[in-house]
Amino acid sequence: MSHPHEGPHDHDHDHDHDHDRPVADASVRVATPWDVDAVGAVQAALWREAFASLLPAEALDAATAEEFARVWRQSLATPPSGAYRLLVACAGEEVVGFAAVGPSADPDATDVDGELLVGGVTPAARRTGHGSRLLNATVDTAGLTGFARVRTWLLDTDEATRGFLQAAGFAPDGARRERVTGPAERDVAGEVRLTVDVPQ
Template sequence: MAHEHGNEHQHDQGNDHGHDHGHERGPVADASVRVARASDAPAVGFVQAVVFREAYAAALAPEVLATFEPRAFANAWRATLEGEQSRDGVLLVACAGEQVVGFAAVGASDDADADTGTAELIVLGVHPDARRQGHGSRLLHAVVDTARARGRSELGAWLLASDEDTRAFLTAAGMVADGAHRERVVTPDGGTAGELRLSAVLADPEAAGSAEDAPTDRTGQVGADDGDPGSA
């Protein structure tokens, strides 16, 4: 999603990743999504650093990628979680058992063409080791529920124009490119990266039936969102 450079790396969309750290696989841990606590900041910072280094590898120089450090991300999230929430902002975490393996943030959109009924998926990422376990889909469902609970009827998301994996994930969930583009400053010296916006109307839960958590596209068709992509 949207990315701001520096040590405040808390607003971006990286990859849909999951987590199971390369050891022998035992039984799959119980999966869940919940609202983040301040104590989750280090885990979220770790996941975000991994996700962002991968997502921006083709767009940024190695020395810039090296600044994507877990501690910087964690400090930014801790400040957010311990401070007053603004713009209806909510940080959600995906867990495998007790372990945080992914995160997503949703808030009110501040795009110039957005009305009060529009929410923004600010960032969504899952650790690479935990991909294809449904964490990304569960996070997106929780984002939709959170947006609806705050009276939002539409969801938007900015992402790197070159991030085909994330775009595929969100498109499969029912979001579509709405024609909006922008250049985002992503380096200390003013370097930019192109971004595009996806959006969707949020389905009425009563009308959506069993797929009530999924966004809909502009035609009102509920998007398929059962899997977990390689990146989102």
């Protein structure tokens, strides 16, 4: 199991405006160790949704909520070097989404390039504005930790997430890469990178 910061970039945010169906007590906050089980459950659901047709069965079976939670618990207890932050979106007290932001590890990155590393909103909580709040908070958090730009990678077939991100100001910057999804030579998935400037 990979570190959560190296997991799939499943930005499964809701794609409607916040006013479509208001949510009482909706919020975004910094995650605590008590949130890791809920974050693990959301990430496992997103992983299966995004990669069910791309990853071999053994990889999907290993991507359990418990395993994701274990790695997040370890990450919060001994944070990696650099300005990493884990945020959670909440409906009342229930965690319904998460996002991790940290330094970009891309070869062309500079000290002011942050990255939305992984995140999303659970399917049952979409179309209620959680994704927009989470994305805005992630970009704001990146700015507060010294980043001038935020990058993110997503599957080049994920038109819904690309549309959501572009509506929020992200734009393709021309970078592409391939993610290995299995042992065979054909087991690769294309990804594109989108970038946004942090508001000053």
